Amino acid sequence: MFYLFHHIPKTAGTSVRVALSKMFQVHEDYHKNISREEMERYVKDRINLSELTERDILCGHWNIIGGRLWEKYPEIDDVPVRKIAFFRPPLDTALSGVRFNVRNGHISDQRANEMLLKRVNYFATTLGCDSENYRQRIDSYWHVGLTSRVQDSMDFIADTISADRVKVARRNVTDPASVQFSDAAIAEFKERSKFDQEIYDYAASVANTAYDAIRQSAVENQ
Structure with a gap:
């Protein structure tokens, strides 16, 4: 059994990955840029999941x-793994992503x-x-967390x-x-992202149920 952190960009993932590196042996599976050659290499360059243990975490x-x-590792649902992911509201995630790309010179603010x-x-x-x-x-996913409650999640892990x-x-941070x-x-984004909002709302309900269970368990074990 091993752990896997699905780092959805702009959901506090960098902060989470650094914290996880103090608990696990981190194996990074990130693509470096968006060139065709890099994408082709990245897709083919798989990490051997069978070699990972409970002290390992795969991040990407x-x-x-x-x-x-599920494309790169089609067997992911058939191996012993505890997957972790964090979510934040779709608009907040998107705005932060664009600001990040502007700040780093990938796009101009006019775009x-x-x-x-x-x-x-x-x-x-x-x-x-x-x-x-x-x-x-x-x-x-074994643990679905919210960016707004990332510390609670990390304490649980x-x-x-x-x-x-x-x-x-x-x-x-942007x-x-x-x-x-x-x-x-912004109005057009909200109108066209109703499905993402539905996904977020469900993820938030799963996360809040988990947080409630964690809190109740802590009270019972006092």
Whole structure:
């Protein structure tokens, strides 16, 4: 059995990965850039899952065509693994993603509205799910967390594996005021991302149920 962190970009993933590195042996499976050659190499360059143990955690975005988690590792639901993922509201995730790309010079701020709309239903695309199977896809994760409660999640993971708790430091944070978006673009994003909102709402319900159970267990064990 091993652990897997599905690092959905702009959901506090960098902060989580650094914290996880203090609990596990981290094996990174990230693509370095978006060139055709790199994508082809990345898709073919698989990590041997059978060699991972309960002290190992595999981390990656798995968010490119052909390299999504269930594409790169089609056997993932048939191996002993505890998958972890975090979610935040779709609009917040998308705005942060665009700001990140502007800050790092990948796009100009003049293209912010355009790039925002390219992130419509990003959760559905990354998870490779549709309206028929998104609940099943989310339920396949051992722990679904919320960005707003990341410390609670990390404490739970540490306690589960009998590791020291780790204070999660905020990393790779974007400034909300750094890029301006039009009201029209935001309204269009919300209208076209209703499915992602449905995915988030379900993930949040799963996460909050888990947080309630963790809190109740802590009370009972006092």
